[in-house]
Amino acid sequence: MKLYIPFLFCGLSLSAQSGESPKNSHLSILSSIQDSVALETTIHKTFNPIWVDSLKILLPCSGVSVPKRTMRLPNAPRDYRSGIHRGIDFFANWGSPIMSVADGIVIRADHGYVEVPAEFRVNMLDASAKVGHTPSDIFNNVLLGQAIFLDHGFDLIPGFRTISIYAHLSHINENIKPGTKIKMGDVMGKTGNSGIRESTLGSRAGAHLHWEMILQKDEQEIYLGKDVSNPDLYEMLNRIFY
Numbered sequence: 749m750k751l752y753i754p755f756l757f758c759g760l761s762l763s764a765q766s767g768e769s770p771k772n773s774h775l776s777i778l779s780s781i782q783d784s785v786a787l788e789t790t791i792h793k794t795f796n797p798i799w800v801d802s803l804k805i806l807l808p809c810s811g812v813s814v815p816k817r818t819m820r821l822p823n824a825p826r827d828y829r830s831g832i833h834r835g836i837d838f839f840a841n842w843g844s845p846i847m848s849v850a851d852g853i854v855i856r857a858d859h860g861y862v863e864v865p866a867e868f869r870v871n872m873l874d875a876s877a878k879v880g881h882t883p884s885d886i887f888n889n890v891l892l893g894q895a896i897f898l899d900h901g902f903d904l905i906p907g908f909r910t911i912s913i914y915a916h917l918s919h920i921n922e923n924i925k926p927g928t929k930i931k932m933g934d935v936m937g938k939t940g941n942s943g944i945r946e947s948t949l950g951s952r953a954g955a956h957l958h959w960e961m962i963l964q965k966d967e968q969e970i971y972l973g974k975d976v977s978n979p980d981l982y983e984m985l986n987r988i989f990y
């Protein structure tokens with residue numbers, strides 16, 4: 749059975765915990781500090797690299813560094829689904845271990861994933877073309893293939909709830925279930941090509957890990973690196989990962 753978290757992509761994301769309102773604070777200086785922090789982390793249309801200045805996360809495939817090719821990075825066009833690539837494609841051999849980039853808790857793990865029929869996938873992409881973008885249900889339930897979602901709470905990037913996604917897997921370890929606490933570097937499953945055309949045709953070609961990070965705040969969300977162009981994008985990602 750697949751486990752969906754529809755709230756994630758429907759704009760009904762969890763709000764940041766507000767804590768004490770600056771207006772109610774007795775300390776006006778503290779209030780002004782809180783105001784400025786809030787302003788810095790307001791989500792606009794583009795991603796602000798300042799948000800991840802101090803972020804350090806682990807490469808999800810051992811020995812596979814951040815790709816330089818624009819087509820494997822966030823913001824690359826994905827014409828086959830009338831969409832935009834929101835993550836990073838780490839090309840590793842089929843069956844390579846994938847690791848958590850940071851401490852977190854599992855919120856989705858597609859155990860028992862069964863590949864969709866090839867014709868069904870084609871029809872879903874036709875639907876995307878008609879809509880003019882990839883509808884979130886098609887993206888989440890068909891195109892990601894077998895996936896794991898991790899919730900990193902509000903600790904990883906100050907001011908945001910952060911979620912990381914690991915997609916196109918061929919295997920998920922038995923202990924990886926919603927609610928499982930994960931440490932940075934924990935092996936969670938293996939790379940594959942599920943959800944990709946070749947997989948629906950019975951081939952193992954094109955295996956890679958699609959990884960993406962979603963930042964949520966105040967009922968809005970944005971993917972890591974949105975609208976940041978190269979070479980700044982590559983430099984930012986290369987600095988974040990170790």
Ligand SMILES: [Zn+2]
Nearest residue numbers: 835836837958
């Ligand atoms: Zn991808």
